Every structure is written in structure tokens, then in C-alpha cells.
Amino acid sequence: MLGEYELRCVNCGRTYEADPWTIVCPHCGGLLEPVFRRKPLGVSWALFRTRKFGVWRYRELLPKVRPVSMGEGGTPLIKVDERLWIKFEGSNPTGSFKDRGMTVAVSLAREAGVRSVICASTGNTSASVAAYASRAGMRSFVVLPRGKVARGKLAQAVLHGAVIIEVDGPFDAALDVVMRVSGRESGLYPLNSINPWRLEGQKTLAFEVVDEIGVPDWIVLPVGNAGNISAIWKGFREMKELGLIDRTPRLAGVQAEGASPIARAFKEGLNQPIFTDEPETVATAIRIGRPVNWPKAFRALRESGGTVEMVTDEEILEAQRALGRMGVGVEPASAASYAGYLKLLGREISDDDRVVLVATGHALKDPDAFPFPEPVRASSVDEAVEKIRRLAV
Numbered sequence: 001m002l003g004e005y006e007l008r009c010v011n012c013g014r015t016y017e018a019d020p021w022t023i024v025c026p027h028c029g030g031l032l033e034p035v036f037r038r039k040p041l042g043v044s045w046a047l048f049r050t051r052k053f054g055v056w057r058y059r060e061l062l063p064k065v066r067p068v069s070m071g072e073g074g075t076p077l078i079k080v081d082e083r084l085w086i087k088f089e090g091s092n093p094t095g096s097f098k099d100r101g102m103t104v105a106v107s108l109a110r111e112a113g114v115r116s117v118i119c120a121s122t123g124n125t126s127a128s129v130a131a132y133a134s135r136a137g138m139r140s141f142v143v144l145p146r147g148k149v150a151r152g153k154l155a156q157a158v159l160h161g162a163v164i165i166e167v168d169g170p171f172d173a174a175l176d177v178v179m180r181v182s183g184r185e186s187g188l189y190p191l192n193s194i195n196p197w198r199l200e201g202q203k204t205l206a207f208e209v210v211d212e213i214g215v216p217d218w219i220v221l222p223v224g225n226a227g228n229i230s231a232i233w234k235g236f237r238e239m240k241e242l243g244l245i246d247r248t249p250r251l252a253g254v255q256a257e258g259a260s261p262i263a264r265a266f267k268e269g270l271n272q273p274i275f276t277d278e279p280e281t282v283a284t285a286i287r288i289g290r291p292v293n294w295p296k297a298f299r300a301l302r303e304s305g306g307t308v309e310m311v312t313d314e315e316i317l318e319a320q321r322a323l324g325r326m327g328v329g330v331e332p333a334s335a336a337s338y339a340g341y342l343k344l345l346g347r348e349i350s351d352d353d354r355v356v357l358v359a360t361g362h363a364l365k366d367p368d369a370f371p372f373p374e375p376v377r378a379s380s381v382d383e384a385v386e387k388i389r390r391l392a393v
Contacts, residue, residue: 001111002063007032007196010295020112021184023195031295032196043242055100055204061238062200065107068136072099073204077212078328084355086328087209090362094156097202097228097360098128104201105191106132114138114189118182120174122284123153124361129191130160141188143167143174150284150366170279172290193227194292202228206235209356216249218349221358222336223253223262223297224286230296233304251306254340256281256316261289262297263308282313282369285333285361307348311339320370329363
């Protein structure tokens with residue numbers, strides 16, 4: 001099933017036979033990364049473009065499995081101006097970028113005979129896990145930090161039949177639960193981004209950007225558990241190794257001030273995050289104090305010549321409103337990309353750079369994040385007509 005791959009530890013460098021159940025390095029507990037045993041043959045943009053736009057368009061660069069798919073990927077690349085685009089991941093089936101990884105990881109799980117999957121979540125992962133597990137005929141268990149998940153996301157998980165477990169504490173406590181109960185013996189397959197096969201799906205965002213506009217100068221994206229920035233860099237790195245591109249972009253990660261373990265460390269020149277047990281931000285999707293994928297993220301930032309920026313909740317909400325006025329509705333974590341871009345413009349990012357912002361989730365994921373204005377009230381049709389005429393002048 002995975003004969004074209006091996007798993008390599010990013011910490012100690014040991015390699016292992018590829019196995020869906022091998023999630024962390026058996027020797028040191030480090031993160032694992034799927035790598036091709038040999039370069040895939042015959043890959044080209046001409047081949048890819050004979051197929052429908054989406055994750056499985058690039059099937060030669062993904063595990064050879066029968067997909068559990070709902071048409072994920074192929075998301076709009078919205079042009080803001082001649083130098084700026086927004087990759088709108090909110091148009092995925094469950095409304096976030098998580099679907100890219102879930103189609104691959106759940107497909108592998110089904111091939112391996114898995115019957116139950118589990119994840120910890122700040123919201124988007126739970127919705128995606130529940131939907132794809134349901135699609136594959138599996139049970140799903142979702143562990144959430146009590147009171148810290150947007151209702152729109154929780155509603156999705158419930159709708160798709162997930163068993164919901166709430167724990168007191170932050171996301172990291174929920175992830176600890178998942179890592180302690182999952183494994184081959186329990187039969188519970190973990191689907192957080194510590195699972196290296198999930199990131200194989202998420203790397204396809206990089207393929208799609210190049211497919212449409214070539215290689216930009218910068219990719220700017222929010223960073224929570226740091227899986228997406230790691231996956232996107234892997235995608236660019238693989239394309240260069242395969243000769244599909246001749247250069248790679250720089251990456252800019254954006255974190256909220258109240259949940260910025262990577263950004264603070266990066267600004268201080270440290271080689272590991274400044275963890276916090278009490279992350280806090282209105283951007284619930286990136287409210288994570290101990291990002292598990294930080295070693296991969298640090299590598300991506302170093303290798304790409306990238307940077308990390310911090311933004312306040314006020315800057316995030318202002319960016320969300322600004323994007324909304326452009327017709328692009330995103331949740332707060334997605335708006336962090338635009339807020340970070342505005343802070344970096346003229347400093348790290350020049351006016352001449354071609355930039356893609358990654359908007360990771362749809363606005364309806366977290367409707368409580370923005371205030372609803374009091375409506376203009378009218379007691380009759382005539383009064384409504386008169387008020388509208390006055391307002392339209």
C-alpha cells in the first residue's frame with residue numbers, strides 16, 4: 001500500500017517502513033515525514049492538467065490508495081491586485097483546509113482496516129474528521145477543550161455523527177488525551193497533524209498555487225499547531241526536487257499575540273518555541289500554546305528564508321472586516337494572514353513581491369467572532385421604503 005514511501009524522523013534521521021500506524025519515531029519519539037524511496041516517474045504539469053482540479057489531481061505525489069473524497073481542493077485563488085492573491089480554503093467541503101489532509105489520511109485508514117478515528121480539535125479538524133469518517137463508514141471521536149470551540153464547527157462535528165468528549169484545559173490537553181488512547185491496540189486511529197499522512201494531503205495547496213500562477217515570492221499563512229506551514233513547504237520542496245519548479249517562495253507564518261510560541265521564539269533567535277499553557281485569542285483555530293509540529297515549522301522557515309509575525313486580536317478583527325468588504329468571508333484565524341501581511345509589507349515583503357495569502361477557513365465557521373449591528377427597524381412597508389431612500393442618498 002505504501003511501498004513507494006519510507007518514513008524518516010526529522011529529529012534523529014532514522015528511516016522506517018511506511019505504515020499508517022507509525023505516527024512518531026519509535027526510537028526518539030520525533031516527528032516523522034513520508035519521503036519517496038525514489039523519484040516518481042512521468043510527473044509533469046501536462047499530466048496533472050488532464051484531470052479535474054483538486055487534491056487527487058496530483059495522485060502520483062500521494063499515497064496510492066482508493067480515495068475517500070468529496071471533491072476537496074481546487075479552491076479559488078482570488079486576485080486582490082496584480083501582486084496579491086488569496087487562496088480561499090473556506091470553499092472545501094467542510095469549510096476549511098483540513099479536508100485536504102483528511103481525504104488522504106482517512107483513505108489510508110480505510111485501506112488499513114481502521115474502524116474508528118479520533119482527534120483533538122479547536123474546531124476545524126473535528127468537522128473534517130467527522131465528515132470524512134462518516135463518508136468512509138467509520139466512527140469518529142472528537143476531544144475538545146471545554147468552551148473553546150466555535151459553535152459553527154462543533155455543530156458540524158455533531159451533524160456528522162462524532163462522539164464529543166470535552167476536557168478542561170487548552171487544546172494541548174485534548175491532544176494529550178488523543179495520544180494516550182490511540183494506537184493499533186485500541187484501534188483508534190489519530191488524525192491530528194502529528195499524523196504525517198495527513199500532511200501529505202495538505203501539501204497539495206502548494207501544487208495548486210504553482211499550477212495557477214507559478215511560484216510566488218511569498219506564502220503568508222496563520223500558524224497554530226504548525227502542520228500546514230510544514231506541509232506547504234514540503235510541497236514546494238518536492239516540486240523543486242522533481243524539476244517541476246526552479247525556485248521556491250519564502251514563507252511567513254502569522255500567530256496571534258496571545259498564542260505565539262513560535263513567533264516569540266523566532267524573534268528572539270531561539271531554536272525552539274516559547275510554550276504557553278494558557279493561549280488566548282479570538283482566533284480559536286490558532287489558539288494553541290504547544291504546537292506539536294514546531295520542528296517541521298522551524299525547518300520550513302529556515303529553509304525558505306521566511307519569517308514569523310505576531311498580530312493582535314484587534315488587528316485580526318480589523319483584517320477580517322477589511323476582507324469582508326472585498327467580498328471574502330473568513331474566520332478570524334484566516335484573517336491573521338492578511339493582518340500579518342499588512343505588518344510585513346514594506347519591511348520583509350516589498351511592494352514588488354507576488355504574495356499569496358492562505359485563508360484557512362470560512363467565515364461561517366465562527367459567526368460569534370464578529371458583532372452584529374443593530375438592524376434598521378421599520379414598522380410598516382412605507383416606513384421601510386422611506387428609510388431606505390434616505391440611507392441610499
